[in-house]
Amino acid sequence: MAMMGGPGPVRIGGPEVKKHKVRAGTLRRTVPYAWRYRWQLLAVIVLTALHAASIALGPLLLKFVIDDGIVPKKDDVVVLLALLIAAIVVLDAGVMFLQTWLSNRVGQGLLYDLRTTVFTHVQKQPLAFFTRSETGALINRLNSDVLGAQQAVTTLLSQTTSTLLTLVLVLGTMFVLSWQLTLAVLVLIPLFLLPTKWVSTKLERLTRERMNTEAEMASMMGERFNIGGAQLTKLYGQPQRESETFAGKAGAVRDIATTMMAWGQVLGISIAVLTGLTTALLYGFGGRLAIDGTLEIGTIVAMAGLLGRVFGPINQLTNMHVSVLTALVSFDRLFEVLDLQPLIKEKPGARPLARTPGEEGAPDIEFDRVSFRYPNAADVSLRSLESAGRRGRKNGRPGGEAEKGAGDALVLRDVSFRVPGGKLTALVGLSGAGKTTITQLVPRLYDATEGTVRVGGEDVRDLTLDSLMDTIGVVTQDAHLFHDTLRANLLYAREDATERELTEACEAARIWDVIASLPDGLDTVVGDRGHRFSGGEKQRLALARLLLKSSPVVVLDEATAHLDSESEAAIQRALQTALAGRTSLVIAHRLSTIREAHQILVVDGGQIRERGTHDELLAAGGLYADLYGIQYGRENGNGSGTPAARAGAADELHR
Numbered sequence: 001m002a003m004m005g006g007p008g009p010v011r012i013g014g015p016e017v018k019k020h021k022v023r024a025g026t027l028r029r030t031v032p033y034a035w036r037y038r039w040q041l042l043a044v045i046v047l048t049a050l051h052a053a054s055i056a057l058g059p060l061l062l063k064f065v066i067d068d069g070i071v072p073k074k075d076d077v078v079v080l081l082a083l084l085i086a087a088i089v090v091l092d093a094g095v096m097f098l099q100t101w102l103s104n105r106v107g108q109g110l111l112y113d114l115r116t117t118v119f120t121h122v123q124k125q126p127l128a129f130f131t132r133s134e135t136g137a138l139i140n141r142l143n144s145d146v147l148g149a150q151q152a153v154t155t156l157l158s159q160t161t162s163t164l165l166t167l168v169l170v171l172g173t174m175f176v177l178s179w180q181l182t183l184a185v186l187v188l189i190p191l192f193l194l195p196t197k198w199v200s201t202k203l204e205r206l207t208r209e210r211m212n213t214e215a216e217m218a219s220m221m222g223e224r225f226n227i228g229g230a231q232l233t234k235l236y237g238q239p240q241r242e243s244e245t246f247a248g249k250a251g252a253v254r255d256i257a258t259t260m261m262a263w264g265q266v267l268g269i270s271i272a273v274l275t276g277l278t279t280a281l282l283y284g285f286g287g288r289l290a291i292d293g294t295l296e297i298g299t300i301v302a303m304a305g306l307l308g309r310v311f312g313p314i315n316q317l318t319n320m321h322v323s324v325l326t327a328l329v330s331f332d333r334l335f336e337v338l339d340l341q342p343l344i345k346e347k348p349g350a351r352p353l354a355r356t357p358g359e360e361g362a363p364d365i366e367f368d369r370v371s372f373r374y375p376n377a378a379d380v381s382l383r384s385l386e387s388a389g390r391r392g393r394k395n396g397r398p399g400g401e402a403e404k405g406a407g408d409a410l411v412l413r414d415v416s417f418r419v420p421g422g423k424l425t426a427l428v429g430l431s432g433a434g435k436t437t438i439t440q441l442v443p444r445l446y447d448a449t450e451g452t453v454r455v456g457g458e459d460v461r462d463l464t465l466d467s468l469m470d471t472i473g474v475v476t477q478d479a480h481l482f483h484d485t486l487r488a489n490l491l492y493a494r495e496d497a498t499e500r501e502l503t504e505a506c507e508a509a510r511i512w513d514v515i516a517s518l519p520d521g522l523d524t525v526v527g528d529r530g531h532r533f534s535g536g537e538k539q540r541l542a543l544a545r546l547l548l549k550s551s552p553v554v555v556l557d558e559a560t561a562h563l564d565s566e567s568e569a570a571i572q573r574a575l576q577t578a579l580a581g582r583t584s585l586v587i588a589h590r591l592s593t594i595r596e597a598h599q600i601l602v603v604d605g606g607q608i609r610e611r612g613t614h615d616e617l618l619a620a621g622g623l624y625a626d627l628y629g630i631q632y633g634r635e636n637g638n639g640s641g642t643p644a645a646r647a648g649a650a651d652e653l654h655r
């Protein structure tokens with residue numbers, strides 16, 4: 001283990017981890033995690049030592065029973081020693097129980113520490129991290145690597161102690177009993193080590209292969225069994241192909257497991273054969289010594305007993321380094337995630353945004369010469385967590401040429417505007433113009449590359465994240481809902497909301513009638529990603545959630561789903577309630593929203609091309625007038641422009 005702390009990276013075995021170089025200092029960094037449990041770990045080591053002693057003591061007592069009791073025919077010695085053996089067995093059982101219980105406690109404690117640390121850290125990562133990382137790979141970090149790291153500290157620690165102590169005590173006792181016999185037997189050990197080492201390495205490789213294939217199988221199930229994946233599979237009529245792919249993976253797991261079982265047997269049998277052979281040698285050679293009177297009979301019996309306890313620990317010891325290195329890789333991969341500094345952090349000394357209640361007090365939003373480019377992959381994520389990256393992975397963080405190019409273009413250029421407090425500003429424009437990007441800079445999902453975004457006159461980067469999130473309510477187009485009850489989803493906005501407040505929010509969002517008609521009402525489970533509800537219903541639920549939060553600033557991406565006129569009207573009324581008196585920045589797709597907006601900003605190519613009220617922009621006859629004319633025409637069935645242009649632009653505006 002000591003070599004791991006050295007300056008250079010260490011290559012390790014196993015197909016997946018083979019390429020992974022453990023970074024220098026990893027071992028040192030694991031110490032604080034174990035240090036928290038130092039007293040419990042010390043107790044585990046003491047208990048392990050006691051157990052190891054009892055392993056060596058059993059055969060030794062047998063020697064005394066034979067040589068000092070049975071042979072000289074001393075009843076009292078036999079009874080006394082038999083009682084002692086019984087007492088040791090019972091005590092050892094207690095020791096084993098305590099040892100296992102304590103090391104499990106430490107292990108679970110460590111798992112808890114690692115899981116919560118990584119989860120909390122990952123949550124702090126900017127949105128860009130999640131857009132780049134493959135969810136399955138991320139969850140794997142939280143599951144298998146955390147488990148691997150825990151094993152490094154607990155299982156390995158107690159295993160190493162127990163193996164080493166057992167070997168020292170058992171071999172020591174054997175030497176004391178008869179050094180000649182011990183040496184004769186030890187000569188055979190190298191003969192045994194070579195094949196077992198070979199088999200163990202093979203088993204180690206197979207274990208990793210099985211883990212990888214099982215992970216692929218699990219990830220496939222995860223992808224195909226979420227609502228989107230299941231729908232795609234059905235719609236493209238691919239269940240048969242999916243089943244075949246899955247069967248391929250499951251078959252690989254079956255084959256590897258069968259091979260592993262066979263090699264495991266070979267290992268077990270070879271240990272048993274060697275133990276048998278050495279026992280035969282011991283009886284042959286020892287028997288001769290006993291006949292000569294050099295050895296007592298009890299010693300031979302005790303030696304045979306001790307011999308059976310030597311090969312297991314030796315075998316474990318030869319494989320120990322592989323387990324230690326594997327466990328360190330897990331730690332290293334976790335540290336890789338923990339080392340990732342979140343791009344968006346609260347400044348030291350950040351101030352809370354003063355929140356003035358009431359309509360007049362809604363703060364304004366201001367963009368002051370804002371330019372923005374999406375961050376490079378190298379700044380926000382880990383190559384090993386990006387699926388495409390993992391296929392062509394070099395090592396560690398991403399940063400290939402293609403990655404660098406990805407974020408280079410400015411998505412917003414010199415954008416300046418002000419959303420006055422309590423008023424509605426609509427963003428319109430073609431798809432990909434930069435509307436969503438603008439809205440994401442307000443709640444600091446991303447930070448401006450140049451220029452300043454202000455809320456209530458304060459640079460958002462000077463404000464505490466909590467107060468910013470309290471002030472701003474965001475409804476995205478897909479209006480995500482967790483797979484939980486409606487009530488839990490709504491309370492997510494405000495834990496302490498009363499039943500009455502819940503009902504009122506739902507009524508104001510024009511969704512209460514739908515909820516009331518459900519047999520379980522607010523306790524209805526929404527289904528994966530809220531799939532149980534229609535697009536319009538989800539949007540209204542998201543509005544109800546927003547109303548409960550009652551934030552003075554609202555950022556909203558209107559749903560683009562083609563709604564029937566009834567739900568369109570319902571959403572419109574819900575929106576009017578939700579946005580009344582609030583500072584609202586809305587990506588607008590509906591004529592009604594656009595017409596009533598205090599100000600309309602027309603975004604094109606990352607810039608604000610036109611601004612004004614609906615009437616002003618129509619009168620100006622620019623891009624807005626074109627877009628509006630096309631949509632208005634379409635909605636009234638008498639569109640303008642060429643049919644192709646009409647269809648294209650209408651779709652764009654609706655996206």
Ligand SMILES: Nc1ncnc2c1ncn2[C@@H]1O[C@H](COP(=O)(O)OP(=O)(O)OP(=O)(O)O)[C@@H](O)[C@H]1O
Nearest residue numbers: 131374411429430431432433434435436437438655
């Ligand atoms: N996470 C990202 N990383 C890199 N580029 C991005 C990212 N998200 C969006 N973009 C790019 O930024 C540009 C603006 O996208 P944005 O989503 O802001 O447009 P939009 O006007 O909201 O479009 P739509 O109406 O279709 O949603 C697009 O060219 C898009 O490809």
